[in-house]
Amino acid sequence: MGRGLLIVDVQNDFCAGGSVPVPGGEEVARPLAELAHAVSAAGGAVFASRDWHPPKSHHFIGWGGRWNPHCVRGTPGAEFHPDLDLPDETVIVSKGMGPRAEGYSAFDGCDPSGKPFGRCLEERGVHELLIGGLATDLCVKESAMDARMRGLRVELLVDATRPVDAEEGERALRELETAGVKLVTTADAIQEIEETTNAPPEAHTEEGAHP
Numbered sequence: 001m002g003r004g005l006l007i008v009d010v011q012n013d014f015c016a017g018g019s020v021p022v023p024g025g026e027e028v029a030r031p032l033a034e035l036a037h038a039v040s041a042a043g044g045a046v047f048a049s050r051d052w053h054p055p056k057s058h059h060f061i062g063w064g065g066r067w068n069p070h071c072v073r074g075t076p077g078a079e080f081h082p083d084l085d086l087p088d089e090t091v092i093v094s095k096g097m098g099p100r101a102e103g104y105s106a107f108d109g110c111d112p113s114g115k116p117f118g119r120c121l122e123e124r125g126v127h128e129l130l131i132g133g134l135a136t137d138l139c140v141k142e143s144a145m146d147a148r149m150r151g152l153r154v155e156l157l158v159d160a161t162r163p164v165d166a167e168e169g170e171r172a173l174r175e176l177e178t179a180g181v182k183l184v185t186t187a188d189a190i191q192e193i194e195e196t197t198n199a200p201p202e203a204h205t206e207e208g209a210h211p
């Protein structure tokens with residue numbers, strides 16, 4: 001069927017109490033976890049990206065970057081939020097691992113074997129990607145734009161993403177729409193998955209439909 005879900009950076013440092021908190025960031029964890037289980041149960045692929053920075057990164061204040069140190073690999077701040085209950089088969093995509101890597105887009109990341117995210121999607125035959133997570137105006141936007149550039153159908157989960165800056169977040173949504181990204185809710189997405197999973201096979205025609 002070719003459906004995939006990308007959950008972007010729902011990590012402790014981007015939630016309340018973290019070093020770069022996104023307002024309301026933790027609120028996206030539960031709806032995304034619910035959707036992840038629905039996608040997985042329907043045979044789709046689930047990916048969760050994470051910032052996985054070294055302690056000294058040019059992405060951080062103090063080394064020439066714009067951010068408080070965050071999501072340093074192996075620290076509690078880099079762990080996924082505890083409400084993000086992921087299916088066992090979720091593929092973790094790590095990004096921003098080099099000292100000069102910003103790693104905004106999941107397409108700059110790779111799976112645990114080092115395979116680039118784009119290749120992972122190709123191998124799973126993913127043509128339609130649902131995207132949610134943090135933050136709307138940064139990593140979510142960059143990931144969704146890259147997905148569109150690769151010709152994927154992209155649906156952004158508007159109730160399961162939060163911006164660092166509200167105005168930038170609105171701007172990001174408009175830019176994504178212009179790029180052909182469809183804005184949907186997690187409830188819409190779950191309903192669509194259930195409908196397509198339970199629908200009878202298209203090839204089957206009703207008796208008497210053909211002469």
Ligand SMILES: [Zn+2]
Binds near residue numbers: 070102103
């Ligand atoms: Zn980062």
